[in-house]
Amino acid sequence: xxxxxxxxxxxxxxxxxxxxxxxxxxxxxxxxxQSSSDAALQNxxxxxxxxxxxxxxxxxxxxxxxxxxxxxxxxxxxGLQNQTCQVDISNAKVAxxxxxxxxxTEDAVYIKMPGQGxxxxxxxxxxxxxxxxxxxxxxxxKMLQFSDIKSILPPGxxxxxxxxxxxxxxxxxxxxxxxxxxxxxxxxxxxxxSSFETLINAGVNEISKTLWVDSNNLLMKVESVTPSMKIAGxxxxxxxxxxxxxxxxxxxxxxxPPASKVNEF
Numbered sequence: 001x002x003x004x005x006x007x008x009x010x011x012x013x014x015x016x017x018x019x020x021x022x023x024x025x026x027x028x029x030x031x032x033x034q035s036s037s038d039a040a041l042q043n044x045x046x047x048x049x050x051x052x053x054x055x056x057x058x059x060x061x062x063x064x065x066x067x068x069x070x071x072x073x074x075x076x077x078x079g080l081q082n083q084t085c086q087v088d089i090s091n092a093k094v095a096x097x098x099x100x101x102x103x104x105t106e107d108a109v110y111i112k113m114p115g116q117g118x119x120x121x122x123x124x125x126x127x128x129x130x131x132x133x134x135x136x137x138x139x140x141x142k143m144l145q146f147s148d149i150k151s152i153l154p155p156g157x158x159x160x161x162x163x164x165x166x167x168x169x170x171x172x173x174x175x176x177x178x179x180x181x182x183x184x185x186x187x188x189x190x191x192x193x194s195s196f197e198t199l200i201n202a203g204v205n206e207i208s209k210t211l212w213v214d215s216n217n218l219l220m221k222v223e224s225v226t227p228s229m230k231i232a233g234x235x236x237x238x239x240x241x242x243x244x245x246x247x248x249x250x251x252x253x254x255x256x257p258p259a260s261k262v263n264e265f
Contacts, residue, residue: 044157047175047213051149054217058249059090069239086252095254103256110257123262152209152222154192156183165212172212172220179207202229219245 055061063085083098094104100113109126116122161176181204185196199207204227212220221244228238 044153044159044177047159048149048153050217051213051219055149055219055248056089058218059088060247060249060252061087061089061245062247062250062252063087064244064246065096065241066244067239067241069237086254088252088254093254095252103254105256110262112257119263121261121263123257124265125262126265149219151192152211153177154179154184154196155187156180160208167212167220170214170220172214175211175213177209177211179209181205181207198231199229202231204229218248221245 065083065085067082083096083102085094085096087094092106094102096102100111102112103110106128108128111124111126112122113124116124157177157179159175159177161174163174165172165174167174181196181200185193185200188196207224209222209224211222214220221242223242224240226239226241229236
């Protein structure tokens with residue numbers, strides 16, 4: 001049971017980057033929404049370059065991750081998909097709170113679930129420097145730099161529309177983008193590559209996301225819908241995820257638990 005909980009917890013965190021599909025209109029996205037002409041559309045390279053530079057300069061961000069459906073639908077771990085995360089970009093650390101608590105560093109994943117650790121050690125630790133699951137989770141940990149727009153718009157991506165909008169009372173640019181999974185898989189490595197290949201094998205050929213970026217080229221929100229698919233004979237329901245960004249550059253509190261509070265997994 002602990003193995004299952006740990007694995008699902010980490011996967012719930014990582015899946016925010018891997019979620020794919022088209023996103024519906026939200027009530028917070030309002031105001032003037034006149035589509036730009038094709039000539040005015042920025043290409044992905046320009047968007048990624050501008051946003052990446054600005055986000056890296058800020059070094060920290062807080063993210064609210066909301067998810068529904070997917071492989072965890074109806075399971076006890078479903079609550080793990082709804083979390084608030086603090087991200088330290090410079091040091092590649094993430095701390096999330098929701099149904100439980102999770103801390104991810106370059107070396108390990110720490111999980112604390114309600115009722116866990118009656119021995120006085122409430123945290124479970126999975127090191128990321130060994131083989132098998134740990135190796136894959138290590139790759140996941142590196143992907144947990146949620147501010148990495150290169151992961152959100154991987155190779156093979158193309159902007160299909162751009163609009164100037166109002167998001168929660170602030171001026172924003174909304175980008176609709178599509179990623180060709182064949183091209184993305186060919187130019188990716190590790191977990192990201194295998195994730196794309198899994199989708200391709202499930203019959204998904206392209207993915208799309210909607211991004212809202214503020215006037216300073218900082219991400220405000222990313223929405224995605226992963227379509228229903230069948231993997232290894234199991235039907236995976238459609239899932240919807242929303243990531244909302246705030247407090248760019250503000251201090252974050254990410255404290256790795258001491259060894260006296262940790263059980264090594």
